[in-house]
Amino acid sequence: MTPTVRALLIANIAMFAAQILIGGERFDMLALWPLHGGVAAGGLPFEPWQLVSYAFLHSGYLHLFANMFALYMFGPDVERLLGTARFRAYYFVCVIGAGLAQLAVTATIYPSPEPTVGASGGIFGLLLCYGMAFPHRQLMLIFPPIPMPAWLFVTLYGALELYLGVSGSERGVAHFAHLGGMAAGYVMIRYWRARAARRIS
Numbered sequence: 001m002t003p004t005v006r007a008l009l010i011a012n013i014a015m016f017a018a019q020i021l022i023g024g025e026r027f028d029m030l031a032l033w034p035l036h037g038g039v040a041a042g043g044l045p046f047e048p049w050q051l052v053s054y055a056f057l058h059s060g061y062l063h064l065f066a067n068m069f070a071l072y073m074f075g076p077d078v079e080r081l082l083g084t085a086r087f088r089a090y091y092f093v094c095v096i097g098a099g100l101a102q103l104a105v106t107a108t109i110y111p112s113p114e115p116t117v118g119a120s121g122g123i124f125g126l127l128l129c130y131g132m133a134f135p136h137r138q139l140m141l142i143f144p145p146i147p148m149p150a151w152l153f154v155t156l157y158g159a160l161e162l163y164l165g166v167s168g169s170e171r172g173v174a175h176f177a178h179l180g181g182m183a184a185g186y187v188m189i190r191y192w193r194a195r196a197a198r199r200i201s
Contacts, residue, residue: 004088005075015056016064031115032099034106051099057117067119074130094125097184102177116174121181128182
């Protein structure tokens, strides 16, 4: 277990425990509210800090488990690859990128007054980095139970998210936020690579 992954696991689990013990409505101000629709429907206004705080809230046990399991599985390798400081920067850039994508979508394509919660944007960014850094590592899926190289898993998962987001066939899931996390991660990786290439040349 690496330092930032451990800290993120503890923070997310502790926040979920607080939601259960104190009451989820006490944390509504930390969720990511739409730019305008939330207030119009009797919700809370958007605040800049929500672009980070929403990633520490979860809607249920399964939601929390899925995100934390993925963080536990893929996060340590990515943190060892990038180093702790870069890993932290990368994770939160993905979280913010996912939040911005969700705000754009709820303001245009799929207007919604509902807030967004969950660490999935950061997790999808980690998946992208893992697939790019370790493309040929074999992953055993739970369903279907077949081995698959990391690059193919990440590609298919991203394509599925795009299909579900465009088709609108699975409402209530922030598919474009997931894609936004991947996109933000890709931009950051390309930036780091370009900067490294300039230093070498």
